[in-house]
Amino acid sequence: MIERVLIIGTGLIGASVGLALRAAGxxxxxxxxxxxxxELSAATAMGALDGAAGNEWxxxxxxxxxxxxxxxxxVLAIKDWMEKLAPVTGAGQxxxxxxxxxxxxxxxxxxxxxxxxxxxxxxxxHPMAGKESGGAMLAEGTLFNNxxxxxxxxxxxxxxxxxxxxxxxxLFGTRSLDMDPRRHDEMCAWVSHLPQMLSTALAALLEExxxxxxxxxxxxxxxxxxxTRLGASPYSMWRxxxxxxxxxxxxxxxxxxxxxxxVRENLRTPGLREEFDLANKxxxxxx
Amino acid sequence: MIERVLIIGTGLIGASVGLALRAAGxxxxxxxxxxxxxELSAATAMGALDGAAGNEWxxxxxxxxxxxxxxxxxVLAIKDWMEKLAPVTGAGQxxxxxxxxxxxxxxxxxxxxxxxxxxxxxxxxHPMAGKESGGAMLAEGTLFNNxxxxxxxxxxxxxxxxxxxxxxxxLFGTRSLDMDPRRHDEMCAWVSHLPQMLSTALAALLEExxxxxxxxxxxxxxxxxxxTRLGASPYSMWRxxxxxxxxxxxxxxxxxxxxxxxVRENLRTPGLREEFDLANKxxxxxx
Numbered sequence: 001m002i003e004r005v006l007i008i009g010t011g012l013i014g015a016s017v018g019l020a021l022r023a024a025g026x027x028x029x030x031x032x033x034x035x036x037x038x039e040l041s042a043a044t045a046m047g048a049l050d051g052a053a054g055n056e057w058x059x060x061x062x063x064x065x066x067x068x069x070x071x072x073x074x075v076l077a078i079k080d081w082m083e084k085l086a087p088v089t090g091a092g093q094x095x096x097x098x099x100x101x102x103x104x105x106x107x108x109x110x111x112x113x114x115x116x117x118x119x120x121x122x123x124x125x126h127p128m129a130g131k132e133s134g135g136a137m138l139a140e141g142t143l144f145n146n147x148x149x150x151x152x153x154x155x156x157x158x159x160x161x162x163x164x165x166x167x168x169x170x171l172f173g174t175r176s177l178d179m180d181p182r183r184h185d186e187m188c189a190w191v192s193h194l195p196q197m198l199s200t201a202l203a204a205l206l207e208e209x210x211x212x213x214x215x216x217x218x219x220x221x222x223x224x225x226x227x228t229r230l231g232a233s234p235y236s237m238w239r240x241x242x243x244x245x246x247x248x249x250x251x252x253x254x255x256x257x258x259x260x261x262x263v264r265e266n267l268r269t270p271g272l273r274e275e276f277d278l279a280n281k282x283x284x285x286x287x
Numbered sequence: 288m289i290e291r292v293l294i295i296g297t298g299l300i301g302a303s304v305g306l307a308l309r310a311a312g313x314x315x316x317x318x319x320x321x322x323x324x325x326e327l328s329a330a331t332a333m334g335a336l337d338g339a340a341g342n343e344w345x346x347x348x349x350x351x352x353x354x355x356x357x358x359x360x361x362v363l364a365i366k367d368w369m370e371k372l373a374p375v376t377g378a379g380q381x382x383x384x385x386x387x388x389x390x391x392x393x394x395x396x397x398x399x400x401x402x403x404x405x406x407x408x409x410x411x412x413h414p415m416a417g418k419e420s421g422g423a424m425l426a427e428g429t430l431f432n433n434x435x436x437x438x439x440x441x442x443x444x445x446x447x448x449x450x451x452x453x454x455x456x457x458l459f460g461t462r463s464l465d466m467d468p469r470r471h472d473e474m475c476a477w478v479s480h481l482p483q484m485l486s487t488a489l490a491a492l493l494e495e496x497x498x499x500x501x502x503x504x505x506x507x508x509x510x511x512x513x514x515t516r517l518g519a520s521p522y523s524m525w526r527x528x529x530x531x532x533x534x535x536x537x538x539x540x541x542x543x544x545x546x547x548x549x550v551r552e553n554l555r556t557p558g559l560r561e562e563f564d565l566a567n568k569x570x571x572x573x574x
Contacts, residue, residue, distance in 0.1 A: 128506055132570075147508070148506055148508070150506060175505075190496070191506055191507040191510070191511045192511070195489070195511055198485065198489070198547065201546040201547050201550050201566075202482070202543060203565070203570060204561075204562045204563075204565035204569065205546045206478075206569055207565045207569035212572060219435055219474060219475065219478055221415045223478070224482055226513040226514070227486065228569060228570065229570070230513075231567065233563070234563070235560050235567075238559075242555065242559055243554075243555060246555060249551075249554060250551055253548075253550065255496075256547060257544050257548055259488040259489075260485065260547070261544055262488075263484050263487065263488050264484075264537055264544070268530060272525075275487050275491045276520070276521070278490070278491035278494045279486070279494065279518035279520075280518065280522075282494035282518055283516070283518045284519075285504075286504060
């Protein structure tokens with residue numbers, strides 16, 4: 001059913017979607033557009049795309065012809081593209097996204113794509129995959145293998161083209177789960193956005209305190225490497241996550257601050273044992 | 288020179304020292320003692336030890352005969368063993384340890400092993416290696432390969448037996464660095480104890496909030512796994528770290544709490560960009 005795909009944003013995720021489609025046997029045409037010419041040419045060179053739009057107007061023209069449009073840009077840019085695509089797309093087309101937060105996207109989709117008889121179907125998605133650095137150069141057709149691909153559908157009905165896209169996503173090697181968008185954003189604040197913010201805060205703190213002191217490199221081991229790894233994540237993506245999920249992230253940060261205070265005040269009391277017991281339990285459950 | 292080694296505490300680190308000595312070609316005798324009979328028999332069964340003491344008195348008797356005694360127990364237990372070993376050891380013997388904090392150990396060693404003409408030489412050590420779970424069953428002869436082995440020497444002179452021990456440690460595949468013990472404890476608070484407490488606090492928080500909610504397992508990815516991995520660490524070891532390095536750990540936790548507050552208050556301001564920029568810089572420096 002889906003024979004023409006347009007990928008808007010051909011960085012790590014967008015280019016990986018192109019490569020994963022090809023690896024899964026997709027025989028149709030894949031076009032792409034990225035505001036960054038380097039990302040666009042890298043994605044084309046590695047075989048993620050058959051063709052590239054020359055500019056934004058070209059992308060909108062390709063959007064008219066596409067069966068499925070994949071928005072693989074940061075969340076605020078996704079919202080901009082939804083506004084641009086609404087007037088040039090129509091019934092029978094599918095627009096989907098890979099944004100990290102879903103509530104604002106779902107709310108906008110409810111306004112823009114509210115009538116399946118006349119408008120494109122919008123399917124909000126979120127692959128739980130990535131790397132700490134972005135860019136098409138790091139894209140891989142196996143990036144989504146064994147990953148969870150979340151959906152926060154706007155409608156209970158599932159049109160054939162939506163089923164078709166979900167089938168391709170399944171062929172990428174993913175599992176998938178449908179969630180309520182508000183619940184999605186809250187849960188992602190805990191399991192993804194909080195780990196990111198704390199890793200950024202820890203790395204920033206150490207950078208400010210130690211700069212290039214050689215001992216950090218000499219004595220820091222796996223513990224330091226793992227807890228600061230996400231410090232490499234790009235602001236460009238996380239700014240939009242922070243902007244569109246501020247309240248849930250604020251709650252998780254506040255809770256962690258209070259928890260750290262509790263640990264600090266109990267370094268020499270049995271309260272520390274309780275913290276270790278709870279943490280041990282969390283890990284045992286997940287091993 | 289070192290022909291008889293006694294390892295006190297034959298868990299992950301102690302048993303790995305035995306295996307690493309053998310792998311490095313040590314042809315002498317290795318005895319061991321652990322208050323936990325299971326650890327002791329596991330370490331013997333895997334070839335980390337030639338013999339095992341039957342009880343603590345047996346261990347003290349073996350200590351009289353050993354050239355080198357390795358204390359591979361938590362820090363407060365190391366201090367207990369130093370008190371027990373001082374009267375039964377003497378000139379020409381080496382006692383070394385693998386404790387995670389060094390200042391209290393160095394201070395005690397200065398009292399107990401203050402005369403190389405009459406008393407054993409005490410060499411405080413700290414291999415930066417381990418796993419999130421302990422126990423002899425996880426021991427490996429290659430555990431220290433490429434790891435940093437820190438020393439915080441009590442004396443500027445280096446007796447031949449100390450040189451010999453350092454040689455064996457080098458043959459384990461380690462690099463080594465001599466540090467001032469106070470500086471050691473401060474730096475380890477930042478690069479090791481803070482990541483541990485943070486990981487424990489995050490895992491404890493998530494355990495209390497979500498228990499066995501299936502979504503955590505379903506949508507949590509590498510970010511969650513890495514930032515909570517140390518949550519599996521045993522309280523038995525970390526209690527002693529917290530007890531013997533309270534002030535430096537308190538300082539690092541307080542600094543991180545303030546940093547997280549700053550991130551929380553700047554989720555929608557350019558202040559967040561500055562945090563990401565600093566964190567990016569920290570990671571670039573270390574990649």
